[in-house]
Amino acid sequence: MVDFAESTKMAVKTLAANRLRSALTMLGIIIGNASVITMVGVGEGAREYAAGQFESLGPNVLFIIPGSPASQNRTLERPRALTFEDSEAIATQVPTVDSVAPQLVTQQTVVAGNLNTNSTITGVTPEFTTVRSFEVDAGRFITDEDVERGTRVVVLGPDLADSLFPSESPIGQTLRIRNVSFEVIGVLEAKGAFLGDNQDDIAYTPLTTLSSQITGNTSPYGLEISFISVMARDEQSMTAAQFQIQNLLRLRHRIVDEDSFTVRNQKDALELIGNVTGALTVMLAAIAGISLLVGGIGIMNIMLVSVRERTQEIGLRKAIGASEQDILTQFMIEATILAALGGAVGTLAGSGGIMLVSALTPLAAGVSTTAVIVAVCVSGGIGLFFGVVPARQAAKLDPIVALRSA
Template sequence: MASKLPLADTVGMALSTLKANRLRSLLTMLGIVIGNASVITLVGVGRGAQNLAEDQLSSLGANVLFVVPGSNDTRRQGVAFPRTLVLDDATAIAAQVPSVKRVAPQISANEVVQAGARSTSASISGVTPAFLPVRSFEVARGRFISSEDEQSAKTVVVIGPDLRDKLFPSGAAVGQSIRIRDQRFNVIGVMEPKGAVFGSNQDENAYIPLTTMVSRLTGRDPTYGVSLSFISVEAKDEQSTGPAKFQITNLLRQRHRILRKDDFAVRSQKDALTIVGTITGGLTLMLGAIGGVSLLVGGIGIMNIMLVSVSERTEEIGLRKALGARSSDVLRQFLVESLVLASIGGVIGTAVGLGTVTAVAFFSPLPAAIGASTILVTVGLSGSIGLFFGVVPARRAAMLDPIVALRSL
C-alpha cells in the first residue's frame, strides 16, 4: 500500500502548479481580491460613519439634555412641531428641578444675513448667556452675549467662523455690522469652530439675545407667549442626567396638564448615541453582507476554474495514481491549491481595502477605520471559502479512475 504523501510535498506541488499557470491563478484570485477589498472598505466606511456621529454627539456634552416640542409621532411623521414649549417652561425647569445646573432656552430661525454687498442664509438663534457653558461653546474673538445685552434687548450678534468668512473674507468681523431683516446688528464676537452635528454646520450660525429675537424677529404668540425651538439643559453631572430627565418630564406634564400623550420630548446624549449606534450598526452589517456576496462570487469563480483545471489535468492525475498516489493525496493537492488561491487573494484584497479605507479617512472628514479582528475574520473567511468551494473539484479529481484517465493520453 502506497504511503501517504507528506503535507510539505503536497503544498510544494500545489505551489508549483499555480506558479506554472500564473495568469490563470491571478484571474482566479481576482474575485476573492475584489470580495475582500469590498468587505474591508464597506465595513471601514460604515464604522467611520458611526465614529463620526458619536464624535459629533460627544461634542454636545455628556450631561446635556434637550427638551423639544412635539411628540414622538410628530417627529416620525415629519409634520411641523406644535408651539408647546414656552419660555416659562424653561424658567420652571431652572427653578424647580434639583438635578439641573443650568438651562439655556433657544429660538432658531433661518434668515438672510447681509454685510455690505455680501449676503447669505444663516440660522439665527436667540439665546441667553447660559448657552455658552451649557453647550460647551467658546468664543475666539470678542465676547459672547451678556446679561445686560439680554435685559436691554440689544441688537448685538455673535457669528460662527464660517459665517464670518462668508461675510467678512478680508478683514476682522468684531466691530462691524450686519443686517438681519433690514435691522442693523453689531458684531461683538466670533465663535470657535464647532463643526457639524447631524449635517447642520454649527459654524454658520449667528447668535443674538433671546429678548432681541422675540422683540425684533419672531414676536410673541398671542396664545402661548414666547414659543421656544428647544431648551438645552445641563445636569449637575453625568450621573444626574437620568434623574433630571425624569424630573423634567414630570414637571412639564404637570405644567401642560397632560393625561395621555406628551407634547414634548426629553432627549439625552445617551439616547441619541443608542439610536445612532443602532442605525449605523445596521448599516455596517448591511454593507458587510454586500461585501460577503462578493466573496461568495469569488468562491464560485475558484470552483469553476478548478473544475476546468481538473478536466485539463486528467492525464496528470491518472499518471500520478498509476505511479502510486492515493486518492487522498490528489484530494489534498487540489484543496491546497484552492486554499492558497483564496488566502493569497484574501491578503491582497485586505491590503487593497485597507488602502481604500486610509484614503477615505485622509481625503474626507469621515474617520473611516477598521479593526484587527475584522481583518483576521475577513482573511480567515476568504480561506474558508476557498476550502469550501474547492471540495467539489478536489473530489472530482480524487475519484478519477487512473485507467480511464490514462486513456486520454
C-alpha cells in the same frame, strides 16, 4: 502516508505555471475580502463620526423640543409651544440640572455693507456657551443685561464672520437683519459641522431681541422658543433630570394625556445611531460577502477545468504509486492557496480603500481586526469547501482511463 510538504510544493509549482488563470481565479476572493473589510471599516467610521458629532453638542445634554414623542398628535391642533418661562422653571425647580439654554431659531438674510448671505439666526441666553461647549475667540458673548434690555447685539460664527467681513475685524461693525441694525460684539471659535449643519455659519443674538424685533412673539403662553438645551449636573443625573423635567413640564402645560413636548437624551440618540449604523454595517458586509461566495464558485469552476486539463498528469502520478489521498491533498492545497492568497491581497486592497475613505471624507474609518480575521478565515474556508468537489473528482480518476484519454 501523505507528504504535505511535497504536495504543497507541487501545488505551488502548478499555480505558478498558470499565473494568469490563478490570478483571475483569485479575483472574486480579492474583491469579496476588500469589500467586506472596507464596508465594515466605513460602518465603524460612521458610528464614531456620529458619536463625535453628538459629543460636540456638549456633555450630559438633554434636548427639549415641542411635539409628542410619537411625532403624531391625536388632534389637528398645534401642540403648545415651549416658552422662555418653561426654561426658567427648569433652571430653578429641577435640582439635577446645572444649566439651561433656551434657543429661538430662524432663517434670515444678513447684510453687511454690500455683502449679504442667508444664515441661521439663533436667539440665546448667556448659558448657551456653557451648555453647548462654545468658546469665544474674539470680543465677548451675550450677557444677562443684553437679554433683559433686548439690546441689538450679535455674535458671529467664524465662517459667517469671514463671509461678511472678509478683510477686516468684525468686532464693532454693524450688520442688518430684516432692516434692523445689530452691533457685532464677538466671534466664536470654530465648532465644525453637526450632521451636515455648519455650526460656524450662525449668528447669535439675545433671545428677547430676536423675539421682539425679528420673529415676533406668537405664543399666548409667553415668549415662544424653538427648543431648550439642558445640561445635567453629571452623567449619573441624566435619567433623573429627564424624569424631573418631564414631570415639571406636564404640570406647567396641564397635560393629562399625551405629552406636547419631547425630552431627548443624548445617550439615547447615540444608542439609536449606534444601532442604525451597526445594522447598516452588517447589511453592507453581508452584501459584500456575496462576492466571497462568487469567488468560491470561481475557484471550483477553475479547479474542475484544471482536473480535465491535467488528466494525463493525474493518471501518470497514480500509475507510479500516488494514492487517492495524495491527489486529493494536492488539489485541496491548490484551492486553499488560491483562497488564502486572494484573502491576503483583498485585505491589503480593503485597507487601502479604508485609507482612501478616511482621506476623502470626514469618516475616521479604521481597519477592523475582527473583520480582517473573519474575512480571511471565511475566504480560506470557501477555498476548502469549493475545492472538495474537483479534488475528489481528481482523486477518483482511474489511472488507466486517465492515460488513455490523454
